Amino acid sequence: MIIDLRSDTVTKPTSEMLDAMMSAKVGDDVYKEDETINLLEEKIAKLFGKSHAMFFPSGTMANQTAIKLHTNPGEQVICDKYAHIYNYEGGGASFNSGVSCKLIDGHQGMFTSKDVINSINPPDFYHSPLSSLVEIENTTNKGGGACWDINELKNIRTVCNEHNLGYHLDGARLWNALVAKEETPKQYGDLFDTISVCLSKGLGCPIGSVLTGDEQFMTRALRIRKMLGGGMRQGGFLAAAGIYALDHNIERLANDHKKAKELGEQLKTLPSIKHVEPSETNIVIFEVQDNIDSNTFILKLKAHNILISDMGQGKLRLVTHLDYTNNMHDTVLDLLNTITF
Incomplete structure (x- = not known):
């Protein structure tokens, strides 16, 4: 028996999810005729209080679309040094949108409104890139599944309004944050211009993410998705998995959080472990002692x-x-x- 704790992306559909997928009513989504994709998009948009949502094959593509929506080439995105868009999206921000990243040295992948203010380049100083977007990741992957304080997110929203900055949420594991903090999608929809959420991590789908926002952004998102190669045909078989997951797999995330916390507590008792990051959700990040090779620990x-x-x-x-x-x-x-050892 293999026990795979590398990521929550390794899950396989349950028999119930497969049944939902196989009974999906599908059509050609490029013509907006896939009934199940349309239902998923309507469901996500309604949850977040947005007018539109769009199904994507991956969270990276959804995030890259959002960056392109909010920026022009030569501009700059403000994000944390741990941000997924900077570390794990293949340099897509520079390749696809021609933008650079202003990295904040935050705590567990999170920063403050003051940090944002200090990171904004003077708009009339033409020697530096124009700051145009603030990007947040919740929960933070490299930060050990940490959850943002929603009051700080509100403070950052105020800064964005005052400086005419876009505000995007990489919510790949936002479902985990919502369960851990007992918050609602609408609270986040009220704050952010665009939000990407993943279905293939904690919710257990085989593929898929959704980008949501209001009409001013999402009508342009359709063209960008096409440019990036994200137009799908009978994708409703995949969207059906997303609908099933939203209906059945959110509340159970608390079980994953409990297990992660117990694993973290166990690791803290081991003499071979140097440090364990606090665990709020389903990720545990830790370090072994300096005299132990981390690869040796992995191999054991x-x-x-x-x-x-x-x-x-x-x-x-x-x-x-x-x-x-x-x-x-x-x-x-x-x-x-x-x-x-």
Whole structure:
């Protein structure tokens, strides 16, 4: 039995989700004739209080579309040094939109409204890039699944309004934040111009993300998605998985959070572990002692069919998810106590 804790993207559809997918009513979405995609988009837009939503094959494509919506070539995006759009999207911001990133040295992937103010380039100083977009990631991947304080997000919204900046949320794991903080999608829809949410992480779908926003942005998003190659035909089979996940797999995220917290607490007791980041949701990031090679730790777990991720710079990551069962969890907790160096 393989226990895969590398990411929450490794899940496979349940039999119930497969049934929903196979019974989907489909059409050609490029003609906007796929009934199930239309239903998914309407459902997401309504949740966030937006007028439009658009189905994408990946969260990276949804984020890259949002960046292009808010910027012109030569401008600058303000984001955290841990941001997914900077670290894990293949340099797409520069390639697709011709923009640079102003990186904030935040805490666990999060920063303050004051940090944003200090990062805005003077608009009349033509030697520096024009600041045009603030990008937030919630939860923060490299920050260990940390959740933003919504009051700070409101403060940043005020700064964006005062300086005419766009405001985009990479909500790849926003569902986890909503459950952990007992918040609603509408609270975020009221704050952000555009929001991308992923269906293939905590919600367990095989593929898909959705970008939502109001008409002024989303009518242009259709053209950008086409340019990036994101127009799909009978994609309703995939959208049906998203509808099923939204109806059945959100509340259960609390189980993943509980397991992650228990894994974090167990890691803290091990002499081989130097530091464990606080875990609010389903991600645990930790470091081994300086005299232990992190790859050796990974290989010791792999020898027992447990897979985790190397995040670089000595940081290791494990992620709980839908396919990580109670029995698997007990096995991992027991095994951690037996690892010696």
